[in-house]
Amino acid sequence: MDFISRRRFLYDLAEKGASLALFAQLPKAGFLGRSKGSxxxxxxxxxxxxxxxxxxxxxxxxxxxxxxxxxxxxxxxxxxxxxxxxxxxxxxxxxLVHSNPCAAHIDPIEKKPFFHFLPTTLAFSIATAGCNFVCKFCQNWEIAQSPPERTNNVYLPPEKLAQYAKKAGCTSVAYTYSEPVIFYEYMLDASIAAKEAGLKNVMITNGFISPEPMEELCRHLDAVKIDLKAFTEEYYKEICAGQLQPVLDILKLLKKIGIWYEIVYLVVPTLNDTDREFEDVCTWIAGTLGKDVPVHFSRFYPNYMLRNLPMTPVRTLERARAIATKAGLKYVYIGNVPGHEGESTFCPNCKKVLIRRAGYNVTEYNLNKGKCKFCGEIIPGVWS
Ligand code: SF4
Structure with a gap:
């Protein structure tokens, strides 16, 4: 349990404002320092x-x-x-945002969420202003829906970022919060610098990116979390100002490349929560990507332009999880409901708890070198 305690200690530091202090001490963007080629x-x-x-x-x-x-x-x-x-x-x-993040925090990897990627480790998490979607439920709309002149930016070039991440005890750098596709060049350079410093790189994205830049980026990434917002073009168009098909194509590309990835489906009451939609998306994932891909059904909280809707009932998330399990998916999670058993990983063979979670904390760990400690079943993921 040593490493868990260490993570807890570092996370407590972050909670107490260490990441804010870190952000405050970085030079303000636009006035100090220039990265090469800028x-x-x-x-x-x-x-x-x-x-x-x-x-x-x-x-x-x-x-x-x-x-x-x-x-x-x-x-x-x-x-x-x-x-x-x-x-x-x-x-x-x-x-306009290379080396100019507006957010830099230290987060548990479980917050991204990644449940099959280096559990209990910390991710140095950064974002710039901007997004290529306009999701009506956006949780980070203050930065994602702002131009960079309206956010509070700092100057953090790739090499410095890697140094800070190492110093903070992080295992990975996470490109997250807003939409990292739109700060692509910064993410790419930072990934190269982070790799050279011995860190991993993870991208938290809507998956709305052209295939060529994604392939190039995957040479330096270690894991990708894709927000699959729904399974209809209509939802993507009306609720997100986006398109579904290119996201499905990127998911297929990730499978082909062989990089680790997990999927989050945010369940928004009345908009993407019918049995039919759950069946369609789960059948597609199981049939096209495989039954080992972790899928997180996440709870919606009213925000931004969708404050009129209630938060997702837990029974809706449980219904989605049951449908996914019936479709054959082996690792199905419920997100944003701390303490729910759907936060934990169960062995698909012997059904025992492999990783018990409470919120972002791991409270029990029964994997041994990527295998179930009880029956030896191989559990897909990146474990060390
Ligand atoms: S095509 Fe380019 S400019 Fe347009 S939204 Fe996408 S990343 Fe931004």
């Missing part, structure tokens, strides 16, 4: 440390097409893309 870009009253974007096409006549995500924004000179953090300057396209 340039000052003045936009109104703001100075950005801008860097040329990786995936775009100069269309001529000062126009640019961003090819990073399936939105494929066509952007006129001096304008920004849908996600608000990428700007066209005379046909050259720039990211």
């Amino acid at each position: 340039k000052d870009l003045v936009d109104g009253k703001h100075i950005f440390v801008a860097r040329e974007a990786m995936y775009y096409k100069d269309l001529g006549y000062g126009m640019a097409e961003c090819q990073l995500c399936p939105k494929r924004c066509t952007v006129a000179d001096q304008q920004r893309g849908f996600c608000r953090v990428r700007k066209n300057l005379h046909g050259k396209y720039y990211t």
Whole structure:
């Protein structure tokens, strides 16, 4: 239990404001320090440390097409893309958020949530402003739905980030909170620096990214958590301003690459909570991705534009879990209901508890080198 106590100690420190103190001591973005290859870009009253974007096409006549995500924004000179953090300057396209996070915290990996990836470890978690979706239930809308000039940013270049993460006792760097796709170049450079420092990299994403940049990124990532928001194009269009099919394609790509990934399905009352939808999504996952993929049915709390809806009843989450189990999925979890037995991992063979969780804490651990301690069943995941 030594490592659990150590994690608890570090997490307590983070809870007591260590991560806030860390954030406060970092230099404010735009005024101190410049990362290699960056340039000052003045936009109104703001100075950005801008860097040329990786995936775009100069269309001529000062126009640019961003090819990073399936939105494929066509952007006129001096304008920004849908996600608000990428700007066209005379046909050259720039990211405005490289090395400029607006959030840096130390979180338990269970908070992401990853349940089959290095349990009990800490993740140095960062985000910048911006998102390529507009989810009406967004839990981080203050940063995700803001341009970078409206967030409180710091200057944290990749090498420094890796140093801070090591110093804080973290095992991984997590790209999270808003949507890391839109700070792609920063995430890629940070992943390389983190790997060199002996850290792992995990991405928490809506999966709305073009296949080529995702493949490139996966060379440096160790795990991906995909928010599968629903299983209909209509929901993606109406509730998220996105599309479902490209996300399904990315899930298939992750399977092909062989990287570890887990899926979260946020259950929103009246919008994506019918038996039919649960059956459809679970049948697709089991049939296309396999029965070993962990699926988390997560509880919705009223927020942002959906404050009129109630929080998800626990019995709805239990219904989803029962349908998923019937579809053959072996590792189905209930999220955001601390103390529920659906937070724990059970052996699909002998049915005993393998990892008992209470909120973000692991209280019992019965795995031995990735196998069930009781019956020897191999449990998929990254355990050491
Ligand atoms: S990353 Fe941003 S600018 Fe690029 S296509 Fe997506 S939404 Fe548009």
